[in-house]
Amino acid sequence: MRSDERLFPEINYHTKHGYSGQPSKWFSRLRAKLELSGTKGRKDFHSFRHTVANCLKQQGYAESLIGGLLGHATGGITYERYGKEFKPESLQSAVEALSIDVL
Structure with missing residues (x-):
């Protein structure tokens, strides 16, 4: 897009x-x-964000990757100023790591 x-x-x-x-x-x-x-x-609707963040955190995913998936800003100059948004293929493994029984 x-x-x-x-x-x-x-x-x-x-x-x-x-x-x-x-x-x-x-x-x-x-x-x-x-x-x-x-x-x-x-x-509520945002409860899923908490669940997704916790699920991926417990599996060892980087905070920046989880934040990118949830649409959060990283706050660091390296990612905010110089880095681009995560590409869908970079987020794919994190999405596939989510289990319906956890959600």
Whole structure:
């Protein structure tokens, strides 16, 4: 994709919630439909980010790679100023390392 394109152009920007409002509402409806609200506390859309980060951390993946997968900035000048975003093929092994039983 070009840098000025969005992956999900149908998601509208909300002044208070940014682009996360619509996906969060969708997930809340899905969670209710699947009756997941009673499992180990209430899980929201971002709970998956915590689970993915922890799963990959426990497997020894580098923080920069996990951050790249989750869309986080690294904060270091080496990656922020001089490095490009991770290519999909660089993230592939981390995605494949995720197990559905962990998620």
